[in-house]
Amino acid sequence: MNAPSHFTSLDSALGSLLPTGIQFAVGPIPEESRFRFQAEADRMRSAGDYRKREFVAGRDCARAALVSIGFAEAPIPADEDGVPVWPEGALAAISHSRGYCAAVAGRRADYRILGLDLEKTNRLSHSAIKRVVHPNEQSYVQDDQKKATLIFCAKEAFFKAQFPVWQTHGNFHDLELAVEDGENGAMTIQNLGERFPDELRSLTSDIQFRFCYFEDFVVSACWLESSILKRREFFELFPRRSSSYEGRSNLH
Numbered sequence: 005m006n007a008p009s010h011f012t013s014l015d016s017a018l019g020s021l022l023p024t025g026i027q028f029a030v031g032p033i034p035e036e037s038r039f040r041f042q043a044e045a046d047r048m049r050s051a052g053d054y055r056k057r058e059f060v061a062g063r064d065c066a067r068a069a070l071v072s073i074g075f076a077e078a079p080i081p082a083d084e085d086g087v088p089v090w091p092e093g094a095l096a097a098i099s100h101s102r103g104y105c106a107a108v109a110g111r112r113a114d115y116r117i118l119g120l121d122l123e124k125t126n127r128l129s130h131s132a133i134k135r136v137v138h139p140n141e142q143s144y145v146q147d148d149q150k151k152a153t154l155i156f157c158a159k160e161a162f163f164k165a166q167f168p169v170w171q172t173h174g175n176f177h178d179l180e181l182a183v184e185d186g187e188n189g190a191m192t193i194q195n196l197g198e199r200f201p202d203e204l205r206s207l208t209s210d211i212q213f214r215f216c217y218f219e220d221f222v223v224s225a226c227w228l229e230s231s232i233l234k235r236r237e238f239f240e241l242f243p244r245r246s247s248s249y250e251g252r253s254n255l256h
C-alpha cells in the first residue's frame with residue numbers, strides 16, 4: 005500500500021519483527037472515507053467520520069497484506085463482535101492509532117493465531133497503568149510509561165490473536181508477560197489466568213511476541229505457528245512412535 009515517507013519508520017519497525025510468511029501493509033488514515041466495497045460502506049453507515057476513515061484504512065491495509073500472500077481483493081466482513089472475517093485459509097490483524105494504520109496477514113496452514121497492536125507511548129494514565137500492569141511485571145515497568153505501554157500493546161495484540169479462536173474476554177492481570185530480550189524485542193508469557201481455556205493455556209510457551217519502538221509509538225505482534233499444533237497432534241496420536249522419532253532426530 006502506498007504511504008507517505010514518514011510511514012517508513014512503521015514500515016521498517018514491522019519489517020524487523022515479523023516472521024517468514026507474515027506480510028504487512030501500512031498506511032495513513034485517509035482524509036476521506038473512500039470505501040472500495042459497498043458491503044463495507046453499509047456496515048459503517050452509522051459510524052462517525054473518523055471511525056469510517058480508520059475502518060477504510062484498516063480494510064485497505066489488510067487487503068494489501070492479503071493480496072501480497074496470494075489472496076484475491078475482496079470485501080472483508082466483520083462478525084457481531086467486530087472481528088474481521090478473513091478469507092478461507094487466511095488470518096490477519098489490524099491496528100490503527102493516531103493517524104497510523106497497519107495490518108498483518110498470513111496463511112492458516114502456517115499460523116494458528118496472529119495479533120497486532122500499535123500504541124502511542126505517552127498516553128497511558130497512572131490509573132490505566134495500574135489496571136494493565138500485572139504485579140509481577142512491575143519490577144520491569146517501574147514508573148516508566150513507555151514500558152507500561154509496551155505491556156499494554158503486547159496484551160492487546162494477544163487479545164486480538166486469541167479472540168477469533170477462543171472468544172475469551174479477560175482482564176489485563178490475567179496475562180503476565182516477561183520481556184526476555186529487550187534488544188531484539190522479544191517477550192514471553194509467564195502466566196495466563198484460568199479464565200482462558202486449557203487448550204490456549206497449554207500453548208503459552210509456544211506463542212511468540214515481538215515488539216519494536218519507533219518515533220513515540222510501539223508496535224507489537226504475536227503469533228503461534230501451526231506446525232507446533234500439528235506436531236503436538238502427531239505426538240498425541242502416536243506417543244510411543246513419536247518418542248522413538250525424537251530419539252532418532254536427537255542423533256542428527
Ligand SMILES: CC(C)(COP(=O)(O)OP(=O)(O)OC[C@H]1O[C@@H](n2cnc3c(N)ncnc32)[C@H](O)[C@@H]1OP(=O)(O)O)[C@@H](O)C(=O)NCCC(=O)NCCS
Nearest residue numbers: 059062086087088098099100159163164167174175176179
Ligand atoms: C478490541 C480491541 C483489542 C481493539 O484494540 P484497540 O487498540 O482499541 O484498536 P486497534 O485499532 O488496535 O484495533 C482495532 C481492530 O481490531 C480488530 N478487532 C476488533 N475486535 C476484535 C476482537 N474481539 N478480536 C480480534 N480483533 C478484533 C478489528 O480489526 C479492529 O479494527 P476495525 O474495526 O477497523 O476492523 C480493544 O478495544 C479491546 O477490547 N481490548 C480488550 C483487551 C483485553 O481485555 N485484554 C485483556 C486480556 S489480555
